[in-house]
Amino acid sequence: MQQDKQPDYHPVVFRDRTAGYAFLTRSTATSDRTIDWDDGETYPVVDVEISSESHPFYTGKARTVDTEGRVARFEKRYGSASQDQAPGGGDAA
Template sequence: MQQDKQPDYRPVVFRDRSAGYAFLTRSTATSDRTIEWDDGETYPVIDVEISSESHPFYTGKARTVDSEGRIAKFERRYGEEK
């Protein structure tokens, strides 16, 4: 493995601005903006549009489609007339 060809793998903070949630992880992503974390260290910060804190599927706020009701409505409207 050539050392000069590999991206730098370091701690980075990912921040979900819509949910006010941030987490520290390791990544090769780069950013010129920084944030001071809870441990007093300064890390690069990457703003993301959606994370597990704001995604409807993970928060339990996902809408479920009532497919049975739609099928019944379709059949009532356009079904065979007997």
């Protein structure tokens, strides 16, 4: 195997900002930001939006997604199906 073809595999801290959780692992991910870890070393840190600490599947807590008005916006833009079609669903023969 050619050594110059492999990506750099190094220690990286992944941090879930919403849950306040961070863990040290090895990865090929890179970052310009760094963090001082518990062992006194400085590692690159990659911020993630969701991890096992904040994911609803693992925590059992559902997240509320603001979907108010989505159907109303759709009907306003494209019209409702009940207004576009005649009763009976088709041509009278």
